[in-house]
Amino acid sequence: MRAVVTRVRQASVTIDGTVNGSIGRGFLILLGVGPGDTEDTAKKLASKICKTRVFEDENGKMNLSLDQVGGELLVVSQFTLYADLKSRRPGFTGAAKPEQAIPLYELFIKQCRQEGYTVHTGIFGADMQVESINDGPVTLLFDTDQ
Numbered sequence: 001m002r003a004v005v006t007r008v009r010q011a012s013v014t015i016d017g018t019v020n021g022s023i024g025r026g027f028l029i030l031l032g033v034g035p036g037d038t039e040d041t042a043k044k045l046a047s048k049i050c051k052t053r054v055f056e057d058e059n060g061k062m063n064l065s066l067d068q069v070g071g072e073l074l075v076v077s078q079f080t081l082y083a084d085l086k087s088r089r090p091g092f093t094g095a096a097k098p099e100q101a102i103p104l105y106e107l108f109i110k111q112c113r114q115e116g117y118t119v120h121t122g123i124f125g126a127d128m129q130v131e132s133i134n135d136g137p138v139t140l141l142f143d144t145d146q
Helices: 039-051 096-113
Strands: 004-013 018-023 024-030 053-056 062-065 071-079 119-121 128-143
Touching: 004 039, 004 071, 018 071, 018 119, 024 062, 039 096, 039 128, 071 096, 096 119
Parallel strands: 024 071, 071 119
Antiparallel strands: 004 018, 004 024, 004 128, 053 062
16 A cells, blocks of 8 residues: 655545545545555554554654644555556556445555544545645655555
8 A cells, every 4th residue: 555644734625526524634635555565564554553652742743643743644545656657648547446345445544534534535536636735845645565
């Protein structure tokens, strides 16, 4: 799995002119699923992201986790994270097929909720407009293959 995680002050995802999910302080997570990913991969990645300490403490150090700041999550599916960029036109055969990716995307979300977080989402495969006010900016790339 691959995830681009951005620390945000607020973020939202709109589908067909309607806001589908919106958060205040927290993480905007763009999540891609690869063909080698499993339920274990989804659970471990969710836990790792939720416990990542990138919020500033009273000394200005990135030392606080999502739960310590009362943060929320906005998770948006992003198959393009598996793009093949060898040519000028990206190929997407490296992403998992929907029949594999959708259950793992949903499991990732479920795991984040089980860890106690408020999670808002886009809709898998939909044409979405994502807005965010990045905080820092702090953006991290998680790749379970590395």
